Amino acid sequence: MGVGALRQDPTLDAAAENHLGYMQANGIVAHTEVRGAKGYTHDDPYQQVIAAGGSNKQWVGQMAYRGEMGACLRSLANSIYHLQGITGNQETVGIAMRDDYCVANFAVVTAITDGGYGLAQWGGQQLATSASAYFPSDSAVVPGTFVPGNEIPNPAPDLETAGPPIMFRVNVETAADVLTVETFELRDRRDEPVPARILVSSDSKPGSAVVATEDARIFRGVAFLLPTKPVPAGTYTASFIGARNGVPIAKSWSFSAY
Incomplete structure (x- = not known):
């Protein structure tokens, strides 16, 4: 599509694996975690990445899924809000897939001086203004x-x-x-x-x-x-x-x- 390739980030991988374990332990699909629940690492995907050793100077978005593994990433393309998310300006990715659960963390890093949960629309990989x-x-x-x-x-x-x-x-x-x-x-x-x-x-x-x-x-x-x-x-x-x-x-x- 011309929106750029993503590079793998081991801390996003680790956070995705941790959150997959949380969802599996609690039998749910969610982006946020509840303090005190089995497998808890942190409240939201941004904080989950920091807990896994990631930088606090990035914006982090997340996809969470439960079902047939072949459909995990395909389901993102056959969507609206998630399709616009995965084709945006993010630069890095971390993925965990097992036991019919799937978690993908995406991050925007370049030109970011702060960070948070969600994908910033500035910085990162941008289309040319004429594209x-x-x-x-x-x-x-x-x-x-x-x-x-x-x-x-x-x-x-x-x-x-x-x-x-x-x-x-x-x-x-x-x-x-x-x-x-x-x-x-x-x-x-x-x-x-x-x-x-x-x-x-x-x-x-x-x-x-x-x-x-x-x-x-x-x-x-x-x-x-x-x-x-x-x-x-x-x-x-x-x-x-x-x-x-x-x-x-x-x-x-x-x-x-x-």
Whole structure:
């Protein structure tokens, strides 16, 4: 996608392994830990990394999962909030996978003078201001079904099932940067439009199409198109028209669903 590679950090690995042990011991899936519970290391992922010997000058985000191991990291791509997270500006990663549990810690390190829980939108690996990234990427093959309730928090509580989330993102490193959406659509191989909703950040909504839905959890540099029903197997074309800081952007690409 062009968003950069990640380097492995042993302290993020160790913290992920510790937290996996906590989840397994307590039979739960969570990012935070409760003091006094079996396997407790620290309250949140940032503090868990510090407890494992990591630096306090980084921002740490985490993915936690329980289920079939092959789906652990795949589930991140077939999502909304987690997809925007894993394709952001983080630089390092630590992963623990065993016994049907999976934990991945991600961190932003460069240009960070403090730290905390969550992924900072500044620093780290940034797209060039003239670049964009999108998923599914060109010629990708993805599931035709997304279950919003499997993602926590749920990005579409009114939909039991939906189609594959489609993401478009740009660089918005400074607080003044913003991505706005004029049109964002999906068409099938017969060139028929696929019913879908556009999700944009609260900052992006004022300059975006009236039909765009505001979602406070969407990053300022990200827009999503969510088909409101699962899509049949086949080839689809996504088209995005919008602007970064008023500079027009137009992009179309194709992918397949199964």
